[in-house]
Amino acid sequence: MTRLTTFPSPSSDVDAVTRPENEPTPDTTPVLPTAPGAADTEVDQAEVDADVAEAEAVVADQAPPKEPAAPVSENRKRAERTAPLFVELASLDPEDPRRERLREILVEEHLPLVRHFARRFSNRGEPFDDLLQVGTLGLIAAIDRFDPTRGVEFLSFAVPTITGEIKRHFRDQGWSVRVPRRLQELHLSLNAAVGELAQKNGRAPNPSELAEYLGIPRSEVLEGLQVANAYRSSSLDERLSGEDDSPTLAATLGQEDAALEGVEYRESLQPLLATIPARERRILILRFFGNMTQSQIAADIGISQMHVSRLLAQTLAKLREGLLKDE
Incomplete structure (x- = not known):
């Protein structure tokens, strides 16, 4: 059975953003959660490396690798190009006006990374623009906290910080009705299982197939599928698309027929x-x-x-x- 990756508590996200010193990710460092309320779970370093390698490919305008890979030459050039900027940024006084300009340059260099992660999470009920804004805040936090003297590449530090901000946004904003963490984790596992089984079988799986795939009772599958209704509520005035002239949700509802x-x-x-x-x-x-x-x-x-x-x-x-x- 394919192993489903679970993720740690959002408290790890705060750690990644607020700690005064960036440190290399040790073997026991957990990957940040994919959604609000995920449980504390340690994963292999290979999983962290895969996420960073994917980010490196994105920054280099390449397709994300399926396996952890060494940084490509464009990433190396980018790292060499931005390394002096990080050193200069760290040496400047917090009130120095040059800091703002350096931060803007570094943000522009790494915005493709933020867009990538915003797109990755945009199919989970939150608008892409909101995720892009939250991810950019994570990028700025990573730039401000990064210590170039520790010998750690910026991407290794920035990826968990950016994704941590996005996932904390899901924790705080995603669930319109608070549900137990166990059900939130089950909801995530079911989403992953549905995608994998649908791709394998060429159709949507039924609850019995999901139960067999995940090794859990069918009743738990039904409970996990039902909890999705608590994820996000929508206003009747909400536009069906991002365009101002698109119809509202209320416009799609039928009128009451007295007859x-x-x-x-x-x-x-x-x-x-x-x-x-x-x-x-x-x-x-x-x-x-x-x-x-x-x-x-x-x-x-x-x-x-x-x-x-x-x-x-x-x-x-x-x-x-x-x-x-x-x-």
Whole structure:
């Protein structure tokens, strides 16, 4: 069975952003969570290396490698080009006006990395622009905290910082209804399993297949699928796309059909109407479908208005009794 990667608590994210010194990622350093509320789980260093290698390929405008790979020449050139900037940035006084310009240059150099991770997470219910903004804040934090004297490449330090900011955003903003961490983790595992099984089988997997694939009871699968409803709520005024002229969610909802509400009553009354005498049935038709007054009905049928009133009351009581019996 394919191993599903789980991730640590968002507290690790804060560590990556706020610690005063950047340090090489040790073998036990956890990869940051893919979504809010992931459990603390240690992973192999190879997984961290794969994430960094992917980032290196993105910065070099190449397709992400499937296996950890050595930095390509363009990355080396970029590192050599930005290394003096990091050294200069670290040497400047916090109030020095040159710091802002250096930060802008370094941010521009590494924005492709932020865009890549924003795209990676954009299919999880949060807008791409929001993720891009949050990831950029993580990049700026990484630039400010990076210590070039420790001999660690910037990407190795920046990747967990950027992804940490994005994943903390999911933790704080993603779930519109707070659910237990166990169910959040289960939701993530199911999302990954659905993608893998759909690609393998050429169709969407059913709950039983997901349960067998993950080695969990089918009831847990159903619970995990149901918890997705708590992930994100939407406003009826929300645009279906990012364009200002796109329709709102409310525009896609059908209008209330008043006539539809009467279908059940008409279907229930039809067999009851067949049981009442023809004269009483005609009185009902003239009163409720012909909109005639009792005096007009009396003149049409040839009886008194008081008699019409009495027959109408008796007939309605009989129909009401029949409806209550059916219930």
